[in-house]
Amino acid sequence: MIDMLSQYHPVVQTLIATVFTWCMTAFGAALIYSSREIGRKMLDGMLGFAAGVMIAASFWSLLAPAIEMSMEQQIPVWIPPAAGFLLGAVFLRLIDSVLPHLHLGFPLEDAEGIKTSWRRTTLLVLAVTLHNIPEGLAIGVAFGAVASGLPSASLAGAVALAIGIGIQNFPEGTAVSMPLRREGLSRFRSFWYGQLSGMVEPIAGVIGVVTVMIAREILPYALSFAAGAMIFVVVEELIPESQRGGHTDYATMGAIIGFIVMMILDVALG
Secondary structure, eight states: HHHHTTTOOHHHHHHHHHHHHHHHHHHHGGGGGSSOOOOOHHHHHHHHHHHHHHHIIIIIIIIHHHHHTTTTTTTTHHHHHHHHHHHHHHHHHHHHHHBBBBBOOOOOOGOSSSSOOOOOOHHHHHHHHHHHHHHHHHHHHHHHHTTOOTTTTTTHHHHHHHHHHHHHHHHHHHHHHHHHTTTTTTHHHHHHHHHTTTTTTHHHHHHHHHHHHOOGGHHHHHHHHHHHHHHHIIIIIIIHHHHHSSEEEEEEEEHHOOOOOOOOHHHHHH
């Protein structure tokens, strides 16, 4: 697969990778067609798993390469990763405060962002769509780093990141479609809205890869920016949501397993 990808332009590589992660979201959402209802305990474990994958990816695939690249610059090594990480978190915080969205399990009056008359379904989907922006950016920046020829970036590492994010997108798709089904939507509409939340990843991925290809010197900042945005999502959304159902042990062990899976992928392939 890696040899096949190497024949394409970095933008095409990014599109292939992010379409894969989008499809994984759709596969997770398609579980709504299963005859068995997925319980809250399982859902909490799946959300914890997604959080663990994102934490591991933020360090192994993004921050560690950013620190290594910063050693080549004529400034203190810690400045690019620290500045980029902070900017990524602030960027997501600004979007979080403006974009209307509603977290799973909360009443409509607890919707965040600018007040709007949008339907509850739309607000629920937007909440998960917000999660996918930094994931798409991370993949795009990773493939852009490979295109820039930096020795600390490899195509295998970018592929490992895409696989890891794709794996954790599966439970995220389920985490959207199942609650929507409980809200009374048809199976098709629950699936449709669930997979729709992953559509933003190819868009964010292309933005990320094009940006770093145009301005190679911002790569350490871009990598750590994506890491900061992902950690913001984990701390602000995924971990609290995974713990709300009362199955804290399942959610915590899910996070541990997710971290291990992503670490193995990155070390083995990257």
